[in-house]
Each structure stands twice: as C-alpha cells, then as structure tokens.
Amino acid sequence: MKRKGLSVVLKTKKVDLHSALARGAWYAGLDADTQARMEASGRVRNVRRAEVFIKQGDEASGLYALMDGQARAQTTAPSGKTALLSVLHPGDFFAFIAAADGRPHTMDHVASVDSVIFMLPYPMVREIFAADPKLYVYLIDPQMVLVRRLVEYLTTTIRLSPMQRLAERLLEFSRSHYFPEGEHMPLLGLSQELLASAVLCTRQTTNELLGELQTRGLIKSEYGRIDILDADGLRKIHQSNN
Amino acid sequence: MKRKGLSVVLKTKKVDLHSALARGAWYAGLDADTQARMEASGRVRNVRRAEVFIKQGDEASGLYALMDGQARAQTTAPSGKTALLSVLHPGDFFAFIAAADGRPHTMDHVASVDSVIFMLPYPMVREIFAADPKLYVYLIDPQMVLVRRLVEYLTTTIRLSPMQRLAERLLEFSRSHYFPEGEHMPLLGLSQELLASAVLCTRQTTNELLGELQTRGLIKSEYGRIDILDADGLRKIHQSNN
DNA sequence: CAAATTATGTCGGCCGGCCGACTGGCTACT
DNA sequence: AGTAGCCAGTCGGCCGGCCGACATAATTTG
Numbered sequence: 245m246k247r248k249g250l251s252v253v254l255k256t257k258k259v260d261l262h263s264a265l266a267r268g269a270w271y272a273g274l275d276a277d278t279q280a281r282m283e284a285s286g287r288v289r290n291v292r293r294a295e296v297f298i299k300q301g302d303e304a305s306g307l308y309a310l311m312d313g314q315a316r317a318q319t320t321a322p323s324g325k326t327a328l329l330s331v332l333h334p335g336d337f338f339a340f341i342a343a344a345d346g347r348p349h350t351m352d353h354v355a356s357v358d359s360v361i362f363m364l365p366y367p368m369v370r371e372i373f374a375a376d377p378k379l380y381v382y383l384i385d386p387q388m389v390l391v392r393r394l395v396e397y398l399t400t401t402i403r404l405s406p407m408q409r410l411a412e413r414l415l416e417f418s419r420s421h422y423f424p425e426g427e428h429m430p431l432l433g434l435s436q437e438l439l440a441s442a443v444l445c446t447r448q449t450t451n452e453l454l455g456e457l458q459t460r461g462l463i464k465s466e467y468g469r470i471d472i473l474d475a476d477g478l479r480k481i482h483q484s485n486n
Numbered sequence: 487m488k489r490k491g492l493s494v495v496l497k498t499k500k501v502d503l504h505s506a507l508a509r510g511a512w513y514a515g516l517d518a519d520t521q522a523r524m525e526a527s528g529r530v531r532n533v534r535r536a537e538v539f540i541k542q543g544d545e546a547s548g549l550y551a552l553m554d555g556q557a558r559a560q561t562t563a564p565s566g567k568t569a570l571l572s573v574l575h576p577g578d579f580f581a582f583i584a585a586a587d588g589r590p591h592t593m594d595h596v597a598s599v600d601s602v603i604f605m606l607p608y609p610m611v612r613e614i615f616a617a618d619p620k621l622y623v624y625l626i627d628p629q630m631v632l633v634r635r636l637v638e639y640l641t642t643t644i645r646l647s648p649m650q651r652l653a654e655r656l657l658e659f660s661r662s663h664y665f666p667e668g669e670h671m672p673l674l675g676l677s678q679e680l681l682a683s684a685v686l687c688t689r690q691t692t693n694e695l696l697g698e699l700q701t702r703g704l705i706k707s708e709y710g711r712i713d714i715l716d717a718d719g720l721r722k723i724h725q726s727n728n
Numbered sequence: 729c730a731a732a733t734t735a736t737g738t739c740g741g742c743c744g745g746c747c748g749a750c751t752g753g754c755t756a757c758t
Numbered sequence: 759a760g761t762a763g764c765c766a767g768t769c770g771g772c773c774g775g776c777c778g779a780c781a782t783a784a785t786t787t788g
Contacts, residue, residue, distance in 0.1 A: 435764085435765065435766090436765075436766065436767095437765080437766095447765095447766090448767085448768080448769095451766065451767060451768085452767090452768085455767080467765075467766075468765085
C-alpha cells in the first residue's frame with residue numbers, strides 16, 4: 245500500500261527535481277545558476293530498503309541528497325558492531341565530508357525504506373564548487389555546523405541519563421538537520437538495536453524506555469516505526485536535570 | 487625551579503618564533519611566504535597558569551598556537567560542570583573552528599602551566615587565508631580531521647570500559663595532535679576531576695584506575711602531573727577487548 | 729605562617745543498567 | 759505456504775561504577 249510515490253518521483257522533470265531539492269535550507273541558499281548546474285549534472289537514483297548506497301571506506305563519490313523516503317548514516321566498527329549516527333529526511337543533503345575533502349567516505353549510508361536519492365558526482369562537485377571560493381565556503385559550512393554540534397553533543401548529551409538521551413535522540417532523528425523548524429516525522433525501518441547504539445545503552449534498556457514513553461503517550465512505537473506524538477513532552481524529559 | 491624558559495622565549499627573534507611554530511606539522515606544511523606573513527602579523531603573549539585566555543562564547547579572536555608550556559581546551563556546561571576536551575602541546579595550533587568560520591569560540595582555553603602563546607588576529611586570518619582558496623582549504627583541513635576523529639570517538643571509544651577509556655585518553659592527551667609520532671609528554675596541572683570528565687566516569691573511579699596503572703608501572707601519577715612511562719602497555723589496555 | 733581552599737586517597741552501601749536467556753511476532757525467502 | 763532468520767518484548771541475577779562521606783596532603787591567600 246505504500247508502493248506509491250516511487251515511480252512517480254522517478255520520472256522527474258526539472259521542476260520536480262528542483263522543488264524536491266529546494267526543500268532543504270542549504271540548497272535553497274544557493275544561487276539559481278549553481279542550482280541549475282547541479283540539477284543538470286546530477287543523477288537521480290532509486291534505492292531499495294536496506295540498500296547500502298554509500299559504503300564506509302569507498303572513494304569520495306559525490307554530494308548526495310535525499311529526495312524521497314528515509315535513510316540513515318551509520319558506522320561499522322572493526323568489531324562488526326554498527327552505530328547509528330543520523331537519520332536523513334527528504335531535502336537533506338549529505339556526504340559533505342567526502343565531497344569537501346575528497347577523502348574516503350567515513351560512514352555507511354543505508355536506505356531505511358525504498359527511497360529516491362540525488363547524487364552530484366565528485367568530479368562535478370569539484371568543477372562547480374572548487375572554482376569559486378565563495379561557493380567552496382558554502383560547501384564547507386555544513387561541516388562547521390557539524391563540528392560544533394559534535395562538540396556540543398560530546399560535552400552535554402553524553403552525560404545525561406539513558407532516558408534523557410533517548411528523548412534527545414528521538415527529537416534529533418525525527419527531523420531534518422537543516423530544517424530544524426519542521427515537524428517531527430516518524431522514524432522508519434529502524435531496529436531498536438540500532439537506536440540503542442545511538443542512545444549508548446543496550447537494546448533491552450532501550451526497549452524498556454520506549455515502552456515507558458509510549459505508556460506516557462509521548463510516542464507510538466510499533467514494528468519498524470516510531471511516531472513522535474508529543475515533542476514538547478520529550479523536550480521536557482531531555483531537559484529535566486534529574 | 488621551573489621558572490626558566492619564559493623570559494627566554496619572550497624576547498623571541500624571528501628565528502625563534504619561526505622554529506617554535508614549525509615544530510607542528512600543520513604550520514610546517516605552509517609555504518614560506520605565508521609563514522612569513524603570519525609571523526609578521528602575529529603576536530606573542532605570556533599567559534599564567536590557570537589563565538583562561540579564550541572564553542567560550544567570545545567573538546572569534548584569531549588563530550592560536552602554543553609556543554611553550556601546556557594548555558587545555560574545555561567546555562563549561564550551563565550546569566557549571568566543565569569537561570576536558572583536549573590538551574595542547576608546544577607547536578600545536580588551535581581555535582581553528584572560530585578562525586575558519588568567524589563565529590564565537592566553542593571552548594575555553596586554559597593554560598595548564600605558565601605558557602607562551604602565539605596569536606594571529608582574526609582580521610589577519612581573513613586577509614591571509616580567505617583570499618586564496620588553496621590556503622583556505624588548508625585552514626579548513628584540521629576541521630575535517632576533527633570531524634572524523636569525533637565521529638570515531640563517538641562510535642568506538644565511548645563503548646570501552648573506563649579503564650580502556652582512561653588508557654586511551656592518556657595516550658591521546660600526552661602528545662600533539664598534529665605530530666602523532668612524537669614522544670609522550672607529561673600531563674601538567676591537570677586535576678583528576680577534569681581528567682575524569684574526559685574519561686566519562688567519576689573522580690573516585692579515575693583515582694582508583696590511575697592507582698592501578700601506577701602500580702603496574704605504566705604511569706607515574708603525582709600532584710598535578712602524570713608521566714607516561716609505558717605507552718605500549720597503555721595501548722595494550724586500550725585495545726584489549728575485554 | 730596560619731587559615732582557607734582545593735586536590736587526592738579511600739571506604740561501604742546501593743542501584744541502574746548489563747548480560748544471558750527465552751518466547752512470540754514479523755519479515756523474507758523459495 | 760511454510761520455514762528460517764531477524765526483531766521485539768520480558769525476566770532474574772549480577773556487578774561495576776556512582777554516591778556520600780571523610781581524612782590527609784598540597785597549594786594559595788592574606
């Protein structure tokens with residue numbers, strides 16, 4: 245029943261592509277000419293649920309955006325354990341790190357559900373962005389935001405209780421990075437085990453905490469799907485100093 | 487008895503300034519012309535033990551380097567608790583984040599002992615680095631490294647036992663970021679409480695773990711000073727999957 | 729030099745989250 | 759359709775690290 249959308253988006257004309265990308269603040273902030281060049285040089289591609297379309301260690305392949313569906317960024321440690329880092333929503337651009345410095349990708353990117361992605365190949369990234377210093381700075385900017393977020397995360401979130409961290413992560417993952425005013429979208433195709441890796445506790449504990457949040461009516465948790473029902477309630481939990 | 491060095495370094499001539507800065511790989515990688523411009527435009531300044539010479543939230547003030555002594559980067563949470571992020575050694579450049587994007591400083595920087603710092607004021611950073619895209623990329627590069635390190639830290643180090651984390655942090659803090667081949671220097675003026683904030687456990691636990699490391703002959707821990715005696719031993723602890 | 733302040737060392741009790749284990753539910757495979 | 763494999767839910771026992779408390783040592787202050 246959810247099999248709609250995909251083919252529709254696939255036969256995108258310029259207009260659809262443009263409006264899909266421009267949902268994100270980063271892309272919307274580019275000048276029209278650069279946008280046009282990106283749209284002309286980029287490729288649209290369908291990916292299936294659970295498909296790993298960027299692999300950790302791969303050579304820099306380009307700059308990506310999610311057009312439809314949901315995806316996540318995660319790393320796999322040498323030990324084999326994977327850790328969830330972020331969840332991507334339509335309009336989000338990602339893989340900035342490799343796109344900016346040309347070194348290998350640091351994270352896996354996996355489709356959480358059948359999705360449509362946009363990719364600007366790395367040679368085109370260089371051609372379009374490296375030429376103009378102003379544009380290059382713009383390409384770098386999300387990195388700076390990321391650094392600051394990571395530092396903040398390391399110094400505050402780490403020290404919270406598992407319940408507070410869970411509330412914080414749910415709020416964070418359920419909306420777009422660069423559209424923080426947006427509504428909270430449901431998390432799709434995300435196992436409790438992976439969520440636990442982001443909350444920094446065990447699957448069992450995460451399961452119990454999710455149960456409590458659901459009992460309190462703040463979320464709805466079902467198989468492979470978590471809905472945020474009361475974002476303010478979650479925010480209160482996150483901020484309670486207890 | 488440690489009162490040497492300072493006045494000596496204070497009356498730096500160009501030669502001394504240059505060789506002090508060039509100990510770090512980042513600076514050494516710059517072309518001679520840029521180095522000369524930085525040395526001509528920068529200021530050398532003495533700071534006293536415990537002096538907070540960069541405050542979190544301050545406007546971007548420039549790019550810094552430590553010439554002599556030891557310093558640390560830390561953040562203070564709204565709750566008042568401070569967390570140690572990194573330790574700086576002679577030749578290290580720092581405050582790249584604010585220097586690159588011009589936004590306020592994210593961390594406090596505190597002298598661990600009486601030290602000498604070099605500062606290139608922010609307007610000069612812009613004048614020298616923003617003009618040439620190649621140079622700008624070079625200024626950004628440490629950020630990229632930092633992002634990759636933070637991600638790695640978040641996904642691996644976090645999951646270790648306190649003892650493993652302590653061993654890892656001691657190794658990390660005791661040598662320069664950009665000169666990772668160097669020897670391990672003693673940590674100075676660092677309270678166990680602050681160290682505990684980086685190890686993510688309580689002061690008491692940290693104290694006990696330090697005691698064990700000392701008993702095993704891997705470190706020497708005294709008031710306000712920790713010497714690394716057996717780096718390989720610490721590495722073994724860090725890597726033991728136990 | 730005495731007093732105040734801050735850092736280090738140590739203990740016992742407690743509890744939150746981990747671990748192993750098992751069941752039942754959902755999905756994917758052929 | 760049926761079966762294999764992964765995911766969600768739940769429980770009891772255990773233990774590592776937290777907490778509060780206190781004594782001592784080093785440092786700073788006046």
